């Protein structure tokens with residue numbers, strides 16, 4: 059494992075603002091009072107760099123409260139919105155023109171009520187707009203029904219990942235007993251990812267279908283629901299569709315007759331069409347499909363023994379695995395469906411596994427060019443579900459130097475296409491290369507579905523309780539380069555290829571770092587050397603965020 063030199067010195071914040079580090083605070087403090095002009099020299103020009111915060115809409119239900127001193131990564135963002143130019147240290151490549159958007163659960167409280175789990179928080183969308191070597195940043199809360207209702211009623215009104223409203227909260231809001239048992243009580247808090255469709259629309263997503271929300275990538279305005287115009291129904295889908303300029307592919311789990319519909323939507327439409335259906339091989343319900351990968355011609359449908367649980371969906375109190383149950387006896391399977399015909403070309407038993415995120419998949423050929431297997435890689439948690447519990451906020455906030463992050467690896471599935479009944483699952487490289495922690499991955503998008511060499515992810519610099527490095531994985535040399543800074547919690551490293559590049563790792567890696575001291579910054583690493591090329595400090599600490607997308611400049 060290679061560790062790269064990192065900086066310890068941190069630039070002063072562009073604008074001095076109350077940090078997120080604690081004390082008795084008044085959340086109504088507005089950023090509006092903090093406009094600051096800073097002069098700097100950019101390529102011979104003196105540029106007045108004005109951090110111009112937008113008017114702050116302080117959550118009225120988040121008035122005076124006592125906040126414990128926590129890592130800013132796990133501390134709710136204090137303002138509903140902000141925008142301003144950041145001072146850049148280093149050089150942003152001039153070819154980098156567009157907006158990186160990152161979604162994630164950034165607000166974990168309603169009044170004095172603190173949410174339990176990382177995945178419960180109300181969605182905070184962050185943007186980094188790069189143009190001419192300059193960087194304009196901002197964030198904004200997504201105005202889902204769930205968020206607006208919580209704000210208005212000062213209480214939880216919809217079912218979140220682990221939180222369930224008290225019946226009177228929800229009934230007071232929606233007013234119908236039957237709604238508790240239908241999709242109406244599920245959240246539309248689109249806090250997981252953000253994708254740019256082939257037609258240019260930008261949609262924030264979570265695992266409930268109703269939580270598909272169209273936003274404006276420039277202003278971060280919530281434009282409204284993305285309504286699916288088909289009649290496929292169902293309540294949930296994969297949080298991570300595969301999105302290219304040509305299509306949107308996703309999985310719709312069927313909780314009644316355990317299986318999955320594999321569906322495709324064309325750009326410019328809202329209608330998903332069925333490619334085919336996979337019936338589960340075993341178990342009382344489909345396995346959780348947070349994500350799935352595709353190859354050029356096939357869709358890989360994982361059947362994980364961590365399965366949805368209809369009973370847990372209705373429970374008022376969280377169960378150990380939330381809306382899921384671990385069924386090792388039901389075994390694990392991987393199904394391969396042909397994209398063109400919808401036919402299942404392989405359905406094999408594989409070793410037990412636990413994953414949130416697939417990294418990529420590709421078709422393996424023999425010397426004669428005959429297709430022999432599908433290779434699918436994921437961030438695999440050693441078939442251990444305890445990672446879900448480690449992501450409870452109280453555990454994330456309680457870090458005391460103990461090394462409690464469970465081990466993870468690049469799990470490589472090899473799925474034979476010769477009709478044999480078993481597939482293999484092995485580590486693609488020694489997990490010690492990335493500190494035995496691994497999640498939140500990206501690749502060069504031009505290599506999606508193709509044989510590839512590099513992946514970017516978060517790994518571990520132990521002791522830790524959460525992935526705390528950025529790591530570049532070389533899956534051919536089986537080596538990793540790691541970036542780490544003391545106390546930093548980096549979000550998913552997102553790879554943007556350089557236009558015209560011919561090398562797979564020619565591009566930049568974008569991440570946002572939340573720092574222990576309460577601050578945060580945007581970070582650019584060179585995709586090839588994996589060394590820092592630029593950073594820009596935010597005037598306030600950023601909470602942790604999940605997944606992002608790139609919106610190129612028109």
Ligand SMILES: CC(=O)/C=C/C=C(C)/C=C/C1=C(C)CCCC1(C)C
Pocket residue numbers: 163176177217218219244245249250264265266294297371381604
């Ligand atoms: C943020 C993340 O990674 C996952 C979020 C998952 C969510 C919000 C899941 C929500 C669900 C419900 C509210 C009820 C139905 C089941 C399930 C999809 C898990």
Ligand SMILES: CC(/C=C/C=O)=C\C=C\C=O
Pocket residue numbers: 250414445466495496497498524525604
């Ligand atoms: C942040 C995370 C797992 C970290 C484990 O080491 C998973 C996030 C899942 C949702 O997108």
Ligand SMILES: [Fe+2]
Pocket residue numbers: 250297298348414415604605
């Ligand atoms: Fe995810």
